[in-house]
Amino acid sequence: MGFLNPAFLFGIVAAVIPLLIHLWHRRQVKTVDFSSLMFLILAHKQTARRIHLYNILLLLLRMAIITLIALALSRPLLKNNLFFVGHRAKTSCVIILDNSYSMGYQDISGQRFELARNKATEVLSSLQSGDQSALILMSDIADPVIRKLTPDLDLVRTAIQQAKLTYRGTNIVASVNLAHEILTGADNLNQEIYLITDLAGWKGTTPIPNRSGAKIFILPIGDQVAENAGITSIQASRPLIGTHLPVQIEVEIGNYTNAPLNQTLVQVFFNDLKRRSIQLPAQLETDLSVSFSHQFQTVGSHIGHLQLPMDRLEADNRRYFVFEAYGGIKTLCVTDAPFYLLAALNPSSSAGDQAGLDPSFQTSATISPGAISPSEISTVSVEDWDILLLSDLETFSSNTIQQIQAFLRAGKSLILFAGMDLVKPVQTNQNLRDWLGITLGENVIWNPPTQITLSDPQHVIFDPFEETAFIGDSAPRFFRGLEMSVESTAKVLAQFQNQIPFLVEYRIENGTVLIFNASGKTLTDADLLVTPYFLPLLQQSVLYAKSRQVAMNRQLTVGQPLSIHLRELVDRVEIGPPDGQPSKSIQLDQDRHIAFAGTDQPGIYQIDIYGNEDKQRQFLAVNLDSSESDLRPINLERAGVLLSAHTVDSQEELDQKLNTLRTGREIWGELLVLALALMGIESLVANRNQKG
Structure with missing residues (x-):
């Protein structure tokens, strides 16, 4: 016998209440002296004996009634091991079918997802008329294909047959919790959850409480130890890439096997053209790291992918990338003395030769600088330049302020070398505070000279430098x-040793502002301009400022939404998926943000941004969650503990458990009828006792 509502068994304790009342009344009997009635003694003894028997009978009847009611509320179920029981309890079940991409692994017996669908169909076939079922597809999201329990088992069977693999990873918690939620409102109190999975991707899963009280079964898929290798990451050795400059492309390959990885060839494709092949060595139970050097010859987005040879899991054999190469960045220097700035921005220019820079710095024109005096700033057209660089201005004239506002509103960038020459601090500070996020104070002289420390050493501007590079005898000195x-919204990237900011980043309107608390034209304030630090520091700042003009993450994981903040006014945005389907038009909100959640396939997505007169094309690489490539399963017993579940290794074992759990006869109705009959008897006995 089993109980569907075992909590009500505690009600049996209430059966002792009549006994307690009976014992209490016995203690209340008092002896009362009365005149001698010796001739009535015999009749008194006979009556007392009869009343005592009636009281005992009433006590037993009342205790039995309370016990029967408690048992009926607990809904006892007689199992089929009794010869007279043949009734089958109605069942509500939720089938959770794992369709993460690891289920695409090809076992000897077939693809794991196909095996899982067959197993789900077998579970469904075990249900009968009057039973209910629902279906959840499990990846890193819970997809309730049939969310509401339905007695239409053919509908569920069709949904199972039509289920598709996804390119997503695994998240057990969301699907199991949703199954409990579905069963909370089930009509049938015999509730079951079936999790059909390869047990991969459970890393980090914590125990999940059984909120519905359902019986949970884990049905593992996969009849062999899976061996797999997959590309886990592709990244450039530096985040900001200039044209015609060598950059290392670093590749990580996961070896998810307990055996040595065979000699493997990785093919490298740029813009759909095969550029090279890399031979990987065999290694044991370890990730492999390889790299190769590449030069990007043209400005703009460069797309491609890396390809491993085909194996039993094809989905993770390819990984996509998008690298943005910057070149010809038009940077306008507004200063009376542009020599050091021009030499650092374009070392191959005559200014670079005059500065005596090492030939290794004589690079191609990644940056195309120009220079004008502050009095000429009113003649500048925003459309002609990418970066506005101001250095050592004596004042911020109205024309200068207008150009700053125009550049930032257009989504362009501003770099400022504050210098020591400002002569109108009150008006200047108001303008700086409103548009640059800073307030300047008095001059400070350091004797001995001070140096700088990095407040944010991981910032891409400092990528060429070690964290302690700016401290030491060879580091720049500031006098x-x-x-x-x-401002609170500004960020200090580096500061002097006395905590005064040296480099500040500020974002306003649609633009980015970088402010150096140093001179860009004279050696009186610091020797920074003639140290090897100035060129990479300034060039990285220009590259970073340019990269901020399109604020988007170009590397996403399948299912991760794309969010872009457009810096300039546009008419519309269209996104083309990698499967060749028509582009989708995306709506912009009032802040010029776009959000796109359709990244459900790996590949290169094309983003077309239409302006008033032109079209910009950007690219986005969407890749698989590499953690799902590790097919080594969690221990089955451990999985059972996490879910409070039954673990089943074979169909025969499952059939035996279902036969035990499902088949039986509920007898709560009979118990209630018996309780009512005893109430009637109790009433008759009580009335007869009172009359007697």
């Missing part, structure tokens, strides 16, 4: 600076 306070 003078300005007191500076920053």
